[in-house]
Amino acid sequence: MRAVRNTDQGILVTETDEPEAPGLRLTVASMGICGTDVDFAAGGVQGFIYGHEFAGTAADGRCYAVEPTVHCGACAPCRAGHVQLCTAPEHGTLGIFRDGGMRDAVTVSENMLVPLPAGLDVRDACLVEPASVAWHGVRRAALAPGERVAVVGGGSIGLLAAAAARQRGYDVDIEVRHKHQRTAAERLGIGPAEGGYDVVIDAAGSQTGLARCAELTRPGGRVVLLGVYRQTVPVPGVVSLVKELTYIHSIAYSRHDGIRDTEQAAALLAGNPTIARTVITHRFPLDEAAEAFRVAGDRASGAIKVVLHP
Structure with missing residues (x-):
């Protein structure tokens, strides 16, 4: 075998x-x-x-x-x-x-x-x-009716998280790095991220991605960490403090x-x-x-x- x-x-x-x-x-x-x-x-x-x-x-x-x-x-x-x-x-x-x-x-x-x-x-x-990893992360976000969601990261987890949130009836956008990821997002009916969001899901797992999550999150909003960090997570200190952001970890299902x-x-x-x-x-x-x-x-x-x- x-x-x-x-x-x-x-x-x-x-x-x-x-x-x-x-x-x-x-x-x-x-x-x-x-x-x-x-x-x-x-x-x-x-x-x-x-x-x-x-x-x-x-x-x-x-x-x-x-x-x-x-x-x-x-x-x-x-x-x-x-x-x-x-x-x-x-x-x-x-x-x-x-x-x-x-x-x-x-x-x-x-x-x-x-x-x-x-x-x-x-x-x-x-x-x-x-898809279960993505679904669990969306559920951990504890979304309330009418809240807006963004995802940072256009790999499989990011796209699946966006699809899961959209299937549950939420307004979802995504920020991606590559052209083929944007094409994929458009096929799933997911637009580009802009403005302020109640919840931003980190599916990038990078320092620049996490900084962008904090930037996109409205004051008092939540960031869900689906990205994998093998060292200390580089939380953007000042913007997180000024906005009083909440960070939610999510692992597996x-x-x-x-x-x-x-x-x-x-x-x-x-x-x-x-x-x-x-x-x-x-x-x-x-x-x-x-x-x-x-x-x-x-x-x-x-x-x-x-x-x-x-």
């Missing part, structure tokens, strides 16, 4: 054993390459099979996306639905420092399965994971009122097929994983979301 690993020679498709863990075996149909995967590969992170955005088909023909969070289900955060905050030693994510889904087949725990609703093709369903963010993200994608057609810009066979990673890391290539298929 084939699997994608990072090696001293870079990204390679290697042979691995068939999955034998308890749970349901899926034949993997789609695997998204995340910015984290690209950063890990560039940084030489090795020792596990990559891939935390993936979906597949069970032996009975049913299709599922995978919610890759490993959690205990028993600690206080898990009982409250905040599985992303699990305190157990085994807490983590498939494909991040442990074997993930960039392979021909995988066996996952049944609590990770997200049944696909009608209208969502399993070849597009690897988007459920990043959870449950609320018995509903999973992943299920709502799947429904979002099923209800608007234009999202997947817009966000997925490149598809490669699994054997071309090295080229797929190169394209995913090259913004000049026009890539937003690059997907692998066995």
Whole structure:
């Protein structure tokens, strides 16, 4: 069975054993390459099979996306639905420092399965994971009726966050860096950001992006941090102080009122097929994983979301 690993020679498709863990075996149909995967590969992170955005088909023909969070289900955060905050030693994510889904087949725990609703093709369903990150961030914003939303950053998370807020009925704009991202935003009915917003979502993860978030947020407004910072977050001090801005962190996805963010993200994608057609810009066979990673890391290539298929 084939699997994608990072090696001293870079990204390679290697042979691995068939999955034998308890749970349901899926034949993997789609695997998204995340910015984290690209950063890990560039940084030489090795020792596990990559891939935390993936979906597949069970032996009975049913299709599922995978919610890759490993959690205990028993600690206080898990009982409250905040599985992303699990305190157990085994807490983590498939494909991040442990074997993930960039392979021909995988066996996952049944609590990770997200049944696909009608209208969502399993070849597009690897988007459920990043769409869940976006959905969770929009929910963390605690939007009130009539509030305006802006997103800074036109990658997959930014576009998915804008689509999620728009689907929930909010006025949403987005600030992007590249022409192909603007084209994608226009296909989703999302205009350019200008003026003051009640909530600004940081999907850029850069010092200049965060500064722009603070600039776009109205006095007393909120900034939601979806961007990943591996060092101290460079919060713009003076403008944040003068405007009394509130910063809200958001990580992964959870449950609320018995509903999973992943299920709502799947429904979002099923209800608007234009999202997947817009966000997925490149598809490669699994054997071309090295080229797929190169394209995913090259913004000049026009890539937003690059997907692998066995």
